[in-house]
Amino acid sequence: MRGRYRRWTALTVALAASGWLSTLTPATATTTAATALPKAGPNEALAVVSAPAANPAPPADQAAPADQAAPTDQAAPTDQAVPGTAAASGKVDCKKQKCIALTFDDGPMSSTSKLLKILAKRKVKATFFLIGQNVRAHPSLVRQELAAGHEIGNHSYTHADLARASASKVRSELSKTQSAIHKAAGITPVLMRPPGGATDSTVASITRKMKLAQILWAVDPKDWRDRNSKLVERRVVGGARRGYIILMHDIHPTTVAAVPNILKRLAAKGYVFVTVSQLFGHPLTPGKKYTKR
Template identity: 35%
Template sequence: MTKIVRYAALTFDDGPSPYTSKILKILKKYDIRATFFVVGQELHKYPKTIARMFREGHVIGNHTWDHPNLTKLHRSEMESQMIAADAEIAKLTGYRPGLFRPPSGYSNEEVLAVVHALGMTSVLWNVDSRDWDLSDYVPIHARILDQLKPQSLILLHDGDAFGCGPREAVLESLPVLIESLFSLEYRFVTVPEFHKLVCTIERHEV
């Protein structure tokens, strides 16, 4: 009987924020690398956090300069949003991101064309924590565990400046989620690792 291979990629959007360093501390405790899609205009507020993120082996992705709905912008404005964030990340880390996530997942063919033209890969998710909606009192880790797939690309937020509100619920749920996934024999990976592993699995299944 073939054993199911399970992978989980934790991704965090909208940061950095005061919560990001606390999330990094949790990830370090469990020796996990994650992927952070950062907003350009927020970076100068937390240069030490970004430096730590990069130093500890996390992947940094582009999440635009100030979090607009890209589908409502002209192409030149889309490019400006992506290029400005890219430049700020490079200034602080010496690293230019190869990954891009559109704010709120809003995308279309023109957005994808700009992302491709700038040499990046657009990344969405297949497990949504809905950590911005606390109205139903279901813990964030429970929502995620209910949606799990063998290869789960999980959306979370560390930023609090773009409508997501405070992130205390993420801080509370993250250790529970990590320990639950470990118990279910998930391996934690970054998004680039996730893409490579999924492609490998698909080739083996053909």
């Protein structure tokens, strides 16, 4: 008993010398020391354990408190609206907003790549009506259009006059283009545009069976005839109205050159640029013709 008391006294002196007991109140020092250390066996010397620091520093990679101010370079919410466009999330209500649909025919071609960059810069979504032959020649551009959030439609395989074609020719032109687009981008369009706007009851019947709505237009700036950027810009901006579908051709560099000013001027007038399907806000009826909302 006396030997155990001497060992306990020696331990207490050692702890006091190390400064650990000084952090405790007199009333609790003995109790804490006794409970913090294990009991020694009959023939064991009691080891002296180093006490932890009173206020340990948090790890360097510890997360900041929840109420700490966010970094100044924190990304904006994904649904934040961009002036002149639909919200970044793609949500838009054309019943309330001044919507307009820009459409581009006859691609994809090399000039389409430049147009995609222009549209991406302003976060504008458009609708592209593609020629099957050009899809097979430039499949990567079709994938770029789709990846950028644009809508893709069928514009026949060879830009044929469908109103003058036989029923079998119409089916071939449309089905081959559907197949080419699906092979290039993995989607099957639900919109088509007859080349030159040439359609008839036969085209209507076939597109109805193929589940393709016929998309025409309300404004034609005749960019296919007049290769003048300023003239195209003036005609598009002057003819634009809420709910209109605008026809243009991305195969003409003069048209592509006109697009930046068209976007700027229409946005200044309060227009929101949407795809054809967004413009109407509901599935379109196969075989039916549409020119505006």
